Amino acid sequence: MKNFKYLLGILVLSILISCGNQEKKASKSAFETQSETSTQDTSVKVIEITANDAMQFNTSKIEVQAGDKVKIVLKHVGKMPKNVMGHNFVLLKKGVDLVKFGNKAATEKDSEYIPDDGDDVIAHTKLIGGGETAAVEFNAPESGSYDFLCSFPGHFAIMKGKFVVK
Ligand SMILES: [Cu+2]
Numbered sequence: 001m002k003n004f005k006y007l008l009g010i011l012v013l014s015i016l017i018s019c020g021n022q023e024k025k026a027s028k029s030a031f032e033t034q035s036e037t038s039t040q041d042t043s044v045k046v047i048e049i050t051a052n053d054a055m056q057f058n059t060s061k062i063e064v065q066a067g068d069k070v071k072i073v074l075k076h077v078g079k080m081p082k083n084v085m086g087h088n089f090v091l092l093k094k095g096v097d098l099v100k101f102g103n104k105a106a107t108e109k110d111s112e113y114i115p116d117d118g119d120d121v122i123a124h125t126k127l128i129g130g131g132e133t134a135a136v137e138f139n140a141p142e143s144g145s146y147d148f149l150c151s152f153p154g155h156f157a158i159m160k161g162k163f164v165v166k
Pocket of ligand 1: 051055085086087088150151152155159
């Protein structure tokens, strides 16, 4: 009887050990799958930013490398409609005055607050309301510091930041 208990003990122990090994294997393969997917597309640098009903971007600084292909994905995480709390992402060319641009853009309702000439803009998303997402893809300009903003009237005083190309 003693022997039987001893054998049972070994049996239970070996089952426990083999279960432990299986768990380790499972978690390793999950990790491998994850690292595979994350290295799949390195050609486009995707930057996700959010804007909310309190007239705020979640960041005031974006950094990329010269030569990067950049994709800005703007998510409006609020609930308010586009005509009340519309947001966009507008990246200005070097040397463009943010306040002057913002004031000019605010008068251009028909083109969703992007001045028709387009001379001052490197890239911009469309204007979106709560729950919507917009994206824009472009090549990073030469090294330097650029301004970005939301050009919906009155927003650029708060909704602005630096887009830095290293
Ligand atoms: Cu806005």
